[in-house]
Every structure is written in structure tokens, then in C-alpha cells.
Amino acid sequence: MRKSVAIIGSGLGGLSSALLLSKKGFDVKVFETNGKSGGKANSLRLNNFRFDTGPSLITMPFVLEEIFEEAGYKLSDYLKLIKLDIICKYFYADGTVINAFGDLEKFAEEIKNKTIDTSSSIKNYLDYCKKIYDLTTDIFLLNSPTNIKNLLSAKSFKSLLNLKNIDVFRTVDEANKSFFKDPKTVQLFNRYATYSGSNPYKAPATLNTIQHVEYGIGSYICEGGVYKIVEVFYNLCKENGVQFQFNSAVKKINLNGNSISGIEYTSEEGRSVIENFDLVVSNADVNTTYKKLLNDTSSKSAKRYESFEPSLSAIVFYWGVKGNFSKLETHNILFSTDYKKEFYEIFELKKCPSDPTIYIYISSKFNISDAPDGYENWFVLVNSPYISGQDWKKEINLTRERVIKKINSYLKIDLNTLIIEEEVLTPEKIESQTGSRLGSIYGISSNSRSAAFLRQPNKSKKYEGLYFCGGSAHPGGGIPLVLLSGKLAAEEICNNEI
Ligand SMILES: Cc1cc2nc3c(=O)[nH]c(=O)nc-3n(C[C@H](O)[C@H](O)[C@H](O)COP(=O)(O)OP(=O)(O)OC[C@H]3O[C@@H](n4cnc5c(N)ncnc54)[C@H](O)[C@@H]3O)c2cc1C
Structure with a gap:
């Protein structure tokens, strides 16, 4: 008989699990x-x-490609990913503008022209980032670090014996300062934490693997916007018989001893409903x-997870803006003047930063139907602390004022009149x-150094039939990682339940 699986949540992690499990013959809701x-x-x-x-x-x-392939589809039949020529445009308070080109030669030349660093420093740095990626990806991302078989593999041993090479003992900032003289270059690469x-002044330099992901493997946009990925997953799930409630x-x-017996949910009509399932993926x-x-x-597990420090939160302003802004690319960063202070305010004082770094994403630059002719859709994000008793109304108002003032001064516009x-x-x-x-x-x-080992594994140790996916489980947050978490949860289920 087909085993039944309840998936709690239809984020990207839940959707990738649902698609793969339905393909393996599970009855998925x-x-x-x-x-x-x-x-x-x-x-x-x-x-x-x-937006x-x-x-x-x-x-x-390649994560999307592999999931599609495993499900029997070809990614390019469903989604068009376009590699970015300029990954991000960085603006600094002193007027410097650095284009982070996807092409290494162009990027190295840009750094040489705009900072006191050399083009070879960029190349050495990205080689170092690649080394960390090569040593860590198998164990920390593509597999579960708590899986004994995986830990005992030769490659994993090599990673664990190479703690110095994967740079766990320095912080992101310390490592970046050892490669670059110019504070602008250091700030640019510290941002990847x-x-x-995470906080680049605390997080281990192992995170510098991300720079290889962005520059070495490449950075993309999706034709139609990011939500297109969700729509495609949803439609394929439906095609394969997944039910959505x-x-x-x-x-x-619900449990029977320590084994899953089902779930209880509140229906659309407000009724409490109990349904039995063999397995649950949260x-x-x-x-x-x-x-x-x-x-x-x-x-x-419950106590351990409660003790972990949550990641950054964010405040995002979605603004329909009058005008076309040729100074801006699809992805832009307007940096703060004191990055260390910004993270101190966020993580230690739990306050919104007094001088925030601003991220502006404009999907209408490539997806013109996202805004009317003569307008743009601005997604304007600033990092914020996680919830910790703040007066959010006050914090949001202050942040809005700071953001508009700073955009006006960096771009020489009067944003208030354009929103x-x-x-x-x-x-x-x-x-x-x-x-x-x-x-x-x-x-x-x-x-902290051990965070990669502390995330919730995709299979529960205590509850029989309970699995986890999504940003708070292994291997972590962000699109590729949550898709991987859904895939790993589906693999664990196939290994244990078929
Ligand atoms: C403002 C912002 C900017 C970001 N920028 C980036 C970026 O540039 N690049 C990147 O890679 N990532 C980015 N991320 C992170 C990325 O969006 C997430 O890591 C990812 O989408 C999370 O997917 P998930 O599978 O964890 O599910 P989530 O998106 O967390 O979804 C979980 C789902 O479960 C549902 N749910 C929860 N509890 C229940 C329940 N009891 N019953 C039923 N349903 C339930 C929720 O309603 C939700 O729909 C950003 C996130 C935010 C908010």
C-alpha cells in the first residue's frame, strides 16, 4: 500500500519534498x-x-537541475535562468561605485580601478573561497553531517582534518582583511555573511564559500521573477497527484507513543480536523x-533548538516608483559607513541600524510587466534584528526616514515625491x-563555529516517521539550501520507509 505523507507548509523546501515524494509513489498532502x-x-x-x-x-x-532531473523533468523546459553580467552594483558613501561583474577578469579589473587592491588579490581570494567550497560542500550541504556513513567517507574525513583550510578559526572579517587592504573590498565581501x-565579525570564515557560489558558479535571475519557481513546483506537484489544503x-x-499517527489542523471553515498519516514532513x-x-x-532536540540564536530579520519596503533609474542595476547595495557598528546595533543592541546598508532589487529591469511603463518596482531591504521586545512601529518609521534620506543622498533624487x-x-x-x-x-x-553541525537533521532522532525540511533544518536557509533540505528529507524517507 502507498504510504501517506503530510507535509506541513508549502515553502520551497516543502514543495521540493512533495514533488520528489510523489514521484517515488507516496500519497502526499x-x-x-x-x-x-x-x-x-x-x-x-x-x-x-x-513584487x-x-x-x-x-x-x-545545479540544485534545481538535479531536483528536476530526479523528478523526470528538464529544468529548461519549465524555467529560464539568466546569468547576470553585473551581479550587484555597490555604492559607497564617498561616491565610489563598484560593479561586481560575473566575469572574473572584468571584476578583477574593476577592483583594481576602484580600490587600492590588485586584480590578483581578487583572483587569489576567489581561489581560496573555491577551496573551502570544495572541502565543505559534500559534507555540509549536499549530505547530512549527522549521517554516520557520510561522516566516515574519505572526503568528509579530509574536510574534518582540514579545519584550518576551511577557515573555521578566523571570522569572515579577519579572513577578508588578510586578503584585501581597501576597507571597501573588505566590506563588499563581508556582506556575504x-x-x-549572520554577523561577519563573528561568523567563521568558512562562510566565505558563498563567494565561490556567486562568482565561481554564477548568479542568476529567473525569467518571470523568483515566484515563477514556486508556480512551476506547485503545478508539477499537482500534475503528480499532490493534494494541497x-x-x-x-x-x-499526533503521536502513538513516539511514532507519528497523523495531524490535527484547522480547516478553511474553522473546524478542527484530525487526519491519519504514516509520515509527516515539517x-x-x-x-x-x-x-x-x-x-x-x-x-x-527541543531544548537545544530553543537555545540557538536566530538569524537576521529584515524590513522590506515594496515601492512602486515613478521613473526609470539608469544608475541602478537589477541588484544594488548602498553601503553604510561603519559596517561593524551596523552589526553591533543589530545583533548586540537588537536595534535597527542607525545607518543601514540598503539593498534595492528591481525585477522590472528584466521582467518589464512587473511595473507600468515609466515606473519601476523597488524592493528595498534593510537587515534588522530578530524580534526581541522592540517597539516596531517606532523602528519602522525611523528606518523608513533613514532609508529615504540615504537613497536621496546616494542617487540625488527626491524619493518621497516618486513613491x-x-x-x-x-x-x-x-x-x-x-x-x-x-x-x-x-x-x-x-x-558560532558549530552551527553547521547543530541544525536539525532532516530525520528526527526521537519521533519515528517525522522528517524536517526548510530554512531552520539542515542544510540551512536560502533558495538552494531549502530546496536541498526538501530533497534530503525525501531521500531519508526513501531510505527508511520503502
Ligand atoms: C525578505 C527576505 C529576503 C530574502 N532574500 C533571499 C535571497 O536573496 N536569496 C535567498 O536564497 N534566500 C533569501 N531569503 C530566504 C528564503 O526566502 C528562505 O530561506 C526560503 O524561501 C525559505 O523556504 P522554506 O522551505 O524554509 O519555507 P518558508 O518560506 O519558511 O515557508 C514555510 C511555510 O510553512 C507554512 N507553515 C508554517 N507553519 C505551518 C503550520 N503549522 N501549518 C501549515 N502551514 C504552516 C508557512 O505559512 C509557510 O508558507 C529571503 C527571505 C526573506 C523573508
């Missing part, structure tokens, strides 16, 4: 609190403007799964709309 799939990777419409609400840059396209929601929040995972936040869905606050549509995503909304613990956007931060 996805429960989602919201009215549509996507979770943090969603789509927002404000009159004639469309991707969360992720905006696509890396490690935020891709895992929207507006249905799971309240409880794409919900790990901490919430233990505390709220299993009512487990005492087991080792015609507005919506704001706050840490509180991230928590309420996606169930993310304290509004974190990448699960737990990697501000």
Missing part, C-alpha cells in the same frame, strides 16, 4: 496556513506593480514544530505570515 504556496518566496501585487516578496538572486542552479543571516494551519502532530520552523505542534519542550505604491514587510509579519521563529529569515544564525 500539503497543508498550508496561507492561501497560496511559497512561504517567504512569495509574490505581491500592488495595483499595476508585482517578489523575499529571495531575489538565484545561485547554485548576511546570506546566512490551503488556509489550513496544522495545530498538532517545513514549518523547527522550534515551532517541537514547541507548538509536538508540545515538546523537554527533549534534548506611488507602498507596502512594508516587518519582522512581526515575517513571523506571523510564515511561522518563522522571531521573524528570522534564515532559521538560525551561523555566528
